[in-house]
Amino acid sequence: MTDASLEPPLEPISISRRLVAELLGTALLLAIVIGSGIMGERLAGGNDAIALLGNTLSTGAGLVVLITVFGPLSGAHFNPAVTLVFAARRELSWSSATAYIAVQVIGAIAGAWVAHLMFGEQVLQLSQKLRDGPAQALSEAVATFGLVATILGSIRFKPEATPMMVGLYITSAYWFTASTSFANPAVTVARSLSNTFAGIAPSSAPAFIAAQLVGAALAALLFGWLLNETKRP
Amino acid sequence: MTDASLEPPLEPISISRRLVAELLGTALLLAIVIGSGIMGERLAGGNDAIALLGNTLSTGAGLVVLITVFGPLSGAHFNPAVTLVFAARRELSWSSATAYIAVQVIGAIAGAWVAHLMFGEQVLQLSQKLRDGPAQALSEAVATFGLVATILGSIRFKPEATPMMVGLYITSAYWFTASTSFANPAVTVARSLSNTFAGIAPSSAPAFIAAQLVGAALAALLFGWLLNETKRP
């Protein structure tokens, strides 16, 4: 129970503590993603690459910390797509999964609002940044495929490094996908409520979420096969 | 006594060595924070995001080193808010805590002056950079909440990684809070004595410090509850 792995089961920890951990962690994640996006955009003088560098550094570093601190409590999913993968693998009950997803979405929205408050922005916003088309959808499918592959592979081969691997993966994926790698339905919902650097128009969100679920499912299937034979007796 | 955890007790080390470690570590921390801010501002050609990238990289990397080297000696608090949390948790005596805070403030001011000397600046300065208002205060409360959560969670679940976690947390928090995350009363005092990139007007400092203490107290309370049930027998 002392390693920071994402792997359930975490039975000795009460469900109330697990849900608070999942809610708080997702809220902090969104405060990081949206807050650092605002900071980047405000300071970068119009150069989006410089803004994205700050956004990337903050998100990647923050994720390592959040997963290290909350992983032993709730698994530190912070992500409905990840929770669904663990439920499908029967490593989390469907009732727990449902509760996880609910608090992830609530936490994500709360985190977005905390970011707005910290930067003196209006709390309630709707993004107007369209992110449409097949290239964006493919980006999200690839991004989430890679995230689930990273999680399953790390847990299988080097579980104590899972927080670092997820942080490094997202650091990389912010740059190699055209969508800057949301890779997370709860994050997508919350970012639709922020008309800032990290925002996404609500009308663009459903296709993002669908692509994320497809990518997650493909990774779960392929890595189920790839990792199977290497099981130790 | 060989891991770099922040966790007391550290009894085998004499109080004089512990105070020298705490003073020297805090001085180096401020030399890093203020020095890299000056460097960033001088070189960045007016683009504050680029200056903040250098400031962030230097502070985050430096913190990991300082906590690794001084952690086994003094706990490497470098921060009155952190020292108060440990005292409140009865992991440090109140008399030691008082001495810690005194040398932290002295060290912080000395470090700011060393930074000024290294960059050929006048030693004695007062910052004129106002950082006022509720958004700034909320930022400092969130920043310090996160810092204390990071420290308590890391010590609980992965103590050998505490230096890296604190460094990564501050790397993230420089960007996701509107105040660039001072999160430290001694740092706040010293930065009020530097009219450079990292400075804060003395009139803005008290609200920062109050917000930091509120954030630290909230984290100590919430994580006291969250981490309690996971205790191993």
Place this chain on the structure above:
Amino acid sequence: MTDASLEPPLEPISISRRLVAELLGTALLLAIVIGSGIMGERLAGGNDAIALLGNTLSTGAGLVVLITVFGPLSGAHFNPAVTLVFAARRELSWSSATAYIAVQVIGAIAGAWVAHLMFGEQVLQLSQKLRDGPAQALSEAVATFGLVATILGSIRFKPEATPMMVGLYITSAYWFTASTSFANPAVTVARSLSNTFAGIAPSSAPAFIAAQLVGAALAALLFGWLLNETKRP
């Protein structure tokens, strides 16, 4: 079999799984290298150093993850020059090496095309970016010498850190070599098929590949000698 070392033998894993791992890993590597290059170039407003910072961050972080996840499956070479070194050291059969190299090249090209699709670029391209002359060739020889030295030294002294060392090495080498350190024949072939930031004109590719093989061979020879005497009994 649970560490992420590159070191063969990996016999318990079927050759089909190993080849899928090598193909998928190399594809993702190229999606990262070329995708983050496109992202950097599009956002950086003409400042190639900023574009290269994003490209570097993404590639270095991504490599650590890919080698951690795929290393225990296939060795995570992703690189014909590395595969040839292991074959020459008799740590991989020549028949396996041939199959490895084939899937590396196929995967690399596929990854380049995925990057193009994610960014809405035409899939089939040929680079027009000439990278000719002795300075470029020397750069590639040095880059690949350093990469093979990093791999052999890490496996010898700190195998569990090999993924991190390779990621850090490439992070460094993108900047200290004039060629931005391709250091990989499969990567060179795939980048010749992308007329974007990371591209290389097909006419410049053969000299790059030759220089890479020379650098790899020199490192294998020198480190064979350097590392030999330190063997434990």
Place this chain on the structure above:
Amino acid sequence: MTDASLEPPLEPISISRRLVAELLGTALLLAIVIGSGIMGERLAGGNDAIALLGNTLSTGAGLVVLITVFGPLSGAHFNPAVTLVFAARRELSWSSATAYIAVQVIGAIAGAWVAHLMFGEQVLQLSQKLRDGPAQALSEAVATFGLVATILGSIRFKPEATPMMVGLYITSAYWFTASTSFANPAVTVARSLSNTFAGIAPSSAPAFIAAQLVGAALAALLFGWLLNETKRP
């Protein structure tokens, strides 16, 4: 003998291998420092902060790799100031120290020339970049004080992390010292032979080296006292 610590004794490794390791490692270090400086300056469009970001990333990451690979062979000093500290602590014979320093200087110069060749620059150069005055000297004393403190503290408390700590320290020090932290007499000599971003006028070099030796001696004295009492029985 398998950890990457800098700590001697390394007796099972022949002196010839140790000197080759020290020479090659120092040469690669200078190729990194000077090469990434040239790359940064060429691409950054006149913004020195952006150039320094690339220079920093490359140097910090490269140092971690070099110390991991060469540490178990030679101790990976790459630095006469560090070698002198170990000799003064009687952890290295004075005759070995003399040989170490000789190959460090030779390797450093060779590495500078390799960087020039990789970037198509004239091999033989003299820097014209004056770095004079007390602020620069203080910067070098602080930089080297911090480097030696980092090394002695890491070896004492977390030896397996020494390569990472030195890399992170230099990452930080490039920004928090006004001199960009040469902190190394061999590096200073070699950089005087490069009229590029990382250069230093030969007339400025002696004061740098003197300040480095003062900083190293102060750190050795202070940390000799600080670390003494924590010895395990």
